[in-house]
Amino acid sequence: MGATKTSNAVAAARGAANGRRNLILIAAVVVIAAAVLGGVVYSHALADQPQAGGTYTATLQSDGTVVAGSSTAKATLDVYEDFLCPYCKHNLEDPYGKAITQAIAAGSLRVNYHVLDLLDNETTPAGYSLRAGNAALAAAKAGRFAEFHAALYNAQPTEGQAGYTNDQLVDIGRKAGITGQQFADQVRGGTFDTEIRSQTDKARDSVNFKGTPTVLMGGTQVDIAKAGWLAQLTGAA
Structure with missing residues (x-):
């Protein structure tokens, strides 16, 4: 999904004026970076939690x-x-x-x-x-x-x-x-x-x-x- 978002952002930017293209590219980079950071934080938090549910004697x-x-x-x-x-x-x-x-x-x-x-x-x-x-x-x-x-x-x-x-x-x-x-x-x-x-x-x-x-x-x-x-x-x- 991240690759698709990046591709779409780049394609849209290429059809716009230089100023708008730069803004779109910057925004795309920010969104992707936030998504990656969020994924890393989530994975780290999940790794610190018990991975199995249910119990018995x-x-x-x-x-x-x-x-x-x-x-x-x-x-x-x-x-x-x-x-x-x-x-x-x-x-x-x-x-x-x-x-x-x-x-x-x-x-x-x-x-x-x-x-x-x-x-x-x-x-x-x-x-x-x-x-x-x-x-x-x-x-x-x-x-x-x-x-x-x-x-x-x-x-x-x-x-x-x-x-x-x-x-x-x-x-x-x-x-x-x-x-x-x-x-x-x-x-x-x-x-x-x-x-x-x-x-x-x-x-x-x-x-x-x-x-x-x-x-x-x-x-x-x-x-x-x-x-x-x-x-x-x-x-x-």
């Missing part, structure tokens, strides 16, 4: 499973995911993430999140899936799994790129409301790397695991491509 288990929601929920799901997996983002998080968060918060859904590093070799250099998974477990320990989970998918890097560094993951956590030093130390120290690798090995050995994302209910595959699947499970249909 989540508990980190000793084996690395993150349990979210009430034990009395109508439906309990096992979700296997990798934060680099584009299908996890496009087929699960983007269309259903907010609804899942709302159902967990409302007490109608319980989710056992199994965070994997299945695609750890798909970044250059390798390692982002493990870093992101470890950071997510650190966020669960800090009581902000919901916010951090959403933030990682909201800004998901593409396969083949480097992904985020530990310092960048700490910053993402800060924007999601995690301010404690313990989180930063656990992210940088790879505190939960062993649990992430163990979850991945167990998933590979499971006959019910079909890649990421895999969503199971009582060991049975849930067809997340079927419209209304979540509402049907939680009784919201």
Whole structure:
């Protein structure tokens, strides 16, 4: 839009007298400069705000499973995911993430999140899936799994790129409301790397695991491509 405004201003100026042309050019420059400055200020302000909405109670288990929601929920799901997996983002998080968060918060859904590093070799250099998974477990320990989970998918890097560094993951956590030093130390120290690798090995050995994302209910595959699947499970249909 800025380029179009500039082009139109220049074209109009060329058909006018010299004095008027100069005034139009000056005005165009002022407008563009103001727009750019406003965009920079807005982007900076947005970067300092939490990037994820919604929350729920989540508990980190000793084996690395993150349990979210009430034990009395109508439906309990096992979700296997990798934060680099584009299908996890496009087929699960983007269309259903907010609804899942709302159902967990409302007490109608319980989710056992199994965070994997299945695609750890798909970044250059390798390692982002493990870093992101470890950071997510650190966020669960800090009581902000919901916010951090959403933030990682909201800004998901593409396969083949480097992904985020530990310092960048700490910053993402800060924007999601995690301010404690313990989180930063656990992210940088790879505190939960062993649990992430163990979850991945167990998933590979499971006959019910079909890649990421895999969503199971009582060991049975849930067809997340079927419209209304979540509402049907939680009784919201």
